Amino acid sequence: MEEKEIIPVPDEQQEYVINMGPQHPSTHGVLRLLVSLKGEMVKNIQPHVGYIHSGIEKMCESMTYTQIIHLTDRMDYISAHINNEAVCLNVEKALEVDIPDRVKVIRTIMSELTRLQSHQLWWACFGMDLGGLTCFFYGLRDREKILDIFEETCGGRMIVSYNCPGGLMYDIHPNFQKRVKDFIKYFRKILPEYDQLLTGNVIFHERTKGIGKLTKEDAISFGVTGPTGRASGFSCDIRKHEPYSAYDRVQFKEILFTEGDTFHRYVARIEEMWESMNIIEQLIDNIPEGQFAVKMKPVIKLPEGEYYQRVETARGELGVFVISDGNKNPFRVKFRSPNFSNLSVLNHIAKGFKIADLVAIGGSLDLIIPDIDR
């Protein structure tokens, strides 16, 4: 980079540009935002991504389908299980394999647990973004309990690697049901405490209400999905629209708001935690007996064609688009990651607000940077 000559700029065009990131406490990873300020007011935001671009799509082209699953863990590492499930579902759909009910139910429970722990972590970080550091520890304290459940059954805490084409790597641990039930009982008591600490707080209301409004039309146009999109009234819950696994046999509400501000993005996630607990409670006692995996061929070859599978991760719609040419490696894999689209809306909604609001809005979008960069 050569140094630029300094040219005097007229007053009204002068910008106070700050680099938020790549190392910044509130960008949750190595996201760099080039923020132009006027006083405290944000005039323009340019996101610079790619600091942890790992070329997962390129790597997938030289890997087998079984191996791809374990790469997807590293994309959205907070909802790793759901990413795995997306690839598995895509492969199973392409091969037209019939999956046992047991697998479907376990996958659903695991997905919902993943969603719960992801929202807990988000709540923790969102509280911290707004300056309430205690939230962080409460959120992580409760998240540990889910991670323990994961560790007991899957052997990994965050990066679970529990799915494989045709089912699961291993059966659930004998303690699984008891632990999950204990956790739900515990968390139903704790979640109102979250509300007392943050949701009802007058400072929190002031900080979030009416901040970063996103209309439904913009949400659709920008492809903003997940709780962020649903807070704007964009009905985009894949679990409802294209039910996969066992979502068609459970009763749950799609959380929809119309306001679309930071506060409602927050409330949408809190409500989703309640819904996730409802879903788990409906399924945990009714795990059908049966195999935990279907016997698959050692080398999986998808028939030639294009396959698209959408799932609902904790942050929105994850799409796995596989173009197969009949070989054991895919011809092209595209991951339509929710955070990528959610990031693109940041400039649109945070313009005109203050720096502190930018942090709050960024927190409410719940960005996971490796998922943006892939």
Added chain:
Amino acid sequence: MLPEIVAQNTSPSLSVPWWKVVYNFSPLTEWIDKSLHNAMTPFWTTVTEMLIIGVLILLFYALVGLFLVYAERKVCAFMQNRLGPNRVGPFGIFQTIADLFKLLFKELVPIKNADGFLFNLAPYIVIIASFMAIAAIPFAKGLHAIDLNIGVLYVIAVSAMGVIGVLLAGWSSNNKYSLIGAMRSGAQIVSYELSVGLALITIVIMAGSMQLSVIVEAQRDGWFIFKGHIPAFIAFIVFLISSTAETNRGPFDLAEAESELTAGYHTEYSGIKFAFFFLAEYINMFIVSSIAATVFLGGWMPFHVSHWEGFNHIMDFIPPFIWYIGKTFFVIFMMMWFKWTFPRLRIDQLLTLEWKYLLPINLVNVLVMAFIVLMGWHF
């Protein structure tokens, strides 16, 4: 009128129990003063006294700073279901000392294009401001460095000087985050100084004096927070809020807002210079808490309930210094509790809170208080 009260109280009468005599530090300080006068000329006496007091305050300063850092870490840890420091020494009590050594040995990173003189000056201004304020605080009867007749005003004036250091630090660091932090801090202190002053004036109206020792003496038969009905209580709450803001502590820590400005005005500081800012923050907290304790909670005066003689005697038996420290730490605990519970305010909300809520309430409060005092309705 004022000298009379002081004179009256400094001469111990025989009917007073022995511990009250022991707990009065004025004979001791007077004796030191007299013996120094006998030994040397008045000029050198003053110099020696200044030196002794300076060293004592410095020691006290360092000890309080270290303890408060430890206390804050423990308090926040317990609120967050953690243990806090627990490695260095029993219950981690030497953790802050270890941190101090770490900070002492850390490299002072020179900043490119920074204004070197101001950059180095800023931490000293911040620490001197808090250092000066501590001089006027009465720790026990007869135990303060200087008993100014405008003590309250002096403390407000001096503690507000710290913001100059913050502004200088932000401006001279050649860092955009620091500058935003400093500007925020400037706006914040200018506004909240008003509330602090008005809240104290409410009590000054009641006490009829700005001299801190007189204010404490006036609370012999009841603390002002109880004596002054609701206005005194409101003034206490307002003082608590605005002094939290004045010390740049959460939820008003916008100047260093970690999640927005990384570390605000002290982003570029390292080593001992950073330690100065860090220490000054805690000492400022200590100062505003001790002012709150002195003005509202009766300073070193023990807690008395009228007609409960036995209870009052037991209360009298506790040394005044303990009373003073206890009250101060109660206020400090409240401030820590605030910090570790609430999310941070935004800059415009911070100013809204001051100009739209605290200031009107305060002004009305002062009026009400003046009226109460005029009518003699207080206890």
Added chain:
Amino acid sequence: MRSIINYLKEIILGVWSLLKGMKVTGSYFFRPGTIITQKYPSNRKDLVMFDRFKGEVVMPHNEKNEHKCTGCGICELNCPNGTIEIISKTIITEDGKKKRAIDKHIYRLGMCTFCALCVKTCPSNALAFSQKFEHAVFNRALLIKTLNKPGSQLMKGVE
């Protein structure tokens, strides 16, 4: 008048919501029983990992220093990131036949992502996960491990 009432109501409700928050943190402050901190290095003895915990890949040997690895190389094929390298040799069995056998099963812990594909796909169940989780070493070369012990042999009856 109404605006004044609203103004006061706003203040009182605001303060009330703040007090509710303070109740939560305060209640935890006075209940040290809820502390969840683990004093890690000193509680090593009673720190038991779950039996499925994926610490590192090991090759279990029995007391006769025998393992089950035939050196087929399926784990090497299945590994997504080239963690495993198998160096095989040819041995002559008792009945005079030439046979492929394992010389070195090299496992690079630093590259492993603990996906468990090698353990799951091994046809003779020669690999397993250990519960060890303290992997920090001072030299990167120490992370390259040879899983079969020196002088070990294939267990009888494993093909």
Added chain:
Amino acid sequence: MDKIQLGEFIKSIARDVEIKEGKQYLEVTVTPSILYQLARQLREKEETHFDYLFCLTGVDYGVDLGVIYHLRSTIYDHVVVLKTRTSDRGNPLLDSVADIWQTADFHEREVYDLLGIKFNNHPDLRRLFLDNSWGFPLRKDYVDDINIVTK
């Protein structure tokens, strides 16, 4: 609308389209020249109302470079896949749809970054992940001896 109706509708509004019923979605292959017009019509026509572009994929087919658009209507819940390809590897140029669906802004930048397909009328066509001196890694003829290790 179901797949057949959709296909017939698209045939009625655009010529030179090749319509294939895929396993999942209706796949419509168009030439780059009419892509923008068709996309605009699909978005604006009341009967189709494809207001949600949920995936935009750039593909290197070996010879051709192509882009695949997955469109969905949030009202009717039907999906269509638009495909287009260009054989000009040196200077592939397509029309940007960023003014129809704002999400295409970032997605097209990603495609430009990884495959080198340029988009006309894109508001801010810069590289997204990689720096300017880098090649286009998702192309099949991309070689990188340092960063790509093969066994």
